[in-house]
Amino acid sequence: MRELVVVDIGGTHARFAIASIGADGAISLDEPETLHTADHASFQTAWEAFRTRKGGTLPAAVSMAIAGPVGSPGNPNPVIRFTNNPWIIRPALINEKLGVERFTLVNDFAAVAHAVARADDSQFLHLAGPEKPLGSEGTISVLGPGTGLGVAHLWRSGRQYRVQATEGGHIDFAPLDSIEDAILARLRRRHNRVSVERVVAGPGIVDIYQALAALEQRTVPERDAIEIWNLGTSGQDSLAAAAVDRFCLSLGSVAGDVALAQGGFAGVVIAGGLGYRIRDTLLASGFAERFRAKGRFENLMAGIPVKLIVHPQPGLFGAAAAFVAEHGEAA
Structure with missing residues (x-):
């Protein structure tokens, strides 16, 4: 020992x-x-x-x-x-x-x-895709929303593996609908270039919340990220809940993009305390649908197991x- x-x-x-x-x-x-x-x-x-x-x-x-x-x-x-x-x-x-x-x-x-x-397999919660363990061969993509968006990947063959850290959290944010267009427009007023971690990270919930309020022409009080997360995950505030759901959609899109870019076809793992706190919301949201929604590669994406690591x-x-x-x- x-x-x-x-x-x-x-x-x-x-x-x-x-x-x-x-x-x-x-x-x-x-x-x-x-x-x-x-x-x-x-x-x-x-x-x-x-x-x-x-x-x-x-x-x-x-x-x-x-x-x-x-x-x-x-x-x-x-x-x-x-x-x-x-x-x-x-x-x-x-x-x-x-x-x-x-x-x-x-x-x-x-x-x-x-x-x-x-x-081991007991340290993972199933989120999307086929309900099977992560692959023992090939590349596994790992990403985690926190203060920023961490991204890495590992390649393994049996018991052997290699890890590569990346700066994948700084790839460009790509809107998929008019609501995400509005979120991007709001962020572009402050940033010449909007990376995915401006949206898919803990602090990003504030801009999502404010963008949704503007779409509905509502005046809402200034709230920090912690308050919006608490109100949204508890269901106490419908607009905050909509912001949390939108976050989950965007996370699904980004996770799918990362898997495509890295060749993470042996599995994708969501990590970090924020992912664990919103696990029930992720399961009930459109996360899985957005992860798969990659056009001609939808069948490929549907075959990738997506997990949440729950190791403390x-x-x-x-x-x-x-x-x-x-x-x-x-x-």
């Missing part, structure tokens, strides 16, 4: 856990701990706080899932800066600063793709899987 620290770092929170890797490669996590990034001057001080909580010692290996670019083969040791917190991570100093012997850095959505590759900590689980993929199970 090998142990390592796994960390999932976003703008607001950093989640820590100890991962155990069994002799058979099975991954298990202890109870995660969440630290607020604003409460710590640096990642190192957050690490030290977690170490104190764990009794003063930690395993000599760490894998970090990071909300942002983590380098490339041509630039393997960048200075990693976060958009929404002041932390800086210098990969060249990780061993010295954290007192570890091995480390892995992985983009947060690549970590989710690693989780998809390693999770896919970022941490995926960080552990990424470490195993890089260093091996015995590392």
